[in-house]
Amino acid sequence: MNAVNTPLSLPEQVVAAIRAVVGAGPVALHEPSFNGNEWLYLKECLDSTFVSSVGKFVDRFEAELAAFIGAKHAVAMVNGTAALHIALKLAGVKADDEVLIPALTFVATANAVSYCNATPHFVDSEARTLGVDAAKLRDYLTRHTEQRASQCVNRATGRVIRALVPMHAFGHPVDLDGLLAVAHDFNLALVEDAAESLGSYYHGRHTGTFGLMGTLSFNGNKTITTGGGGAILTNDAELARHAKHLTTTAKLPHAWEYRHDEIGYNYRMPNLNAALGCAQLEQLPAMLAAKRELFQRYQTAFTPVADVKLMAEPEQCQSNYWLQTLLLDVELADQRDVLLKATNDAGFMTRPAWILMHELTPFKDCPRMDLTVAQLLSQCLINIPSSASLAHT
């Protein structure tokens, strides 16, 4: 057969489409970029000697972050997991409670529930958003819970289901209207895990500002980074005050006395990390534009590849396109690992979705609903190189 007429195999097509956008490998999955005032602010921070948890960069980072997002308050902390832990605690999650979280998430969501001595209760996702399916959750709660003294009680375990923590997977906003209605109707506190969705908007409003609180992560692989870092977003002044108090060892302000009025945490973001964050925030609009451009270029490159679909932002939403995501046709799910191997062998770092939470040893006995869609998604989903810097290659 003439080589020109030989159709490319699916792995060959995918490698060619990625190469057409990002050039020759090796290319990482997601790398930070430091194109602004990072060195300047870090030097300023070192020169000030205020490198730890007190300093002007932390306050400035919080104010500028809140302003960018349109939240009344942002409280900076050491990482996104700590932010989730404190947000759940402030939402009233107590020992022996259950908390609804997607099975399709990063382990931090489940870990934070466990830090409260509560039990994660895994719920299914929908293909449209990759996030929690509100209609399926409503139907499940209707059949399996009852209201006792205005609390949602799981009939099977007798435990109170205290909160619902949807996660905006890879930056794509979940169905917030649907989930806010479920949270309202079943008396659940809604805390958004917005770790992946800085710069993502649902109906024109920034993710993480819809629930009682939202949490962000500034880990090295996220849209912007502070090295390690996280934040709680809230429009409630009292929750913001309490979050800052709890994360600064619950010490009462005093010139010399060390009096702590509850068990607090040493979770405050250090000034050094916040200095990096202030410079990164200045770059955020440019990074979001670059990631959107990268999406468009991938979309052009993948249009002729019939068996995979590039995940686009849900209707009436704006995604930050944190990680670009390919969805493999369900019939070809058995090809996923072949594709992962071909792309990684070609120097393009790709990876599958996380192993679902209920399949991890520490969470295998936790309660869960039918997880058919999350299971399918986890078999068909592949993240491809997504750094903002790739838009300019």
Ligand SMILES: *Cc1c(COP(=O)(O)O)cnc(C)c1O
């Ligand atoms: C990154 C991330 C977090 C928080 O992670 P840290 O590394 O602790 O900052 C939480 N949830 C999700 C879904 C994440 O992707």
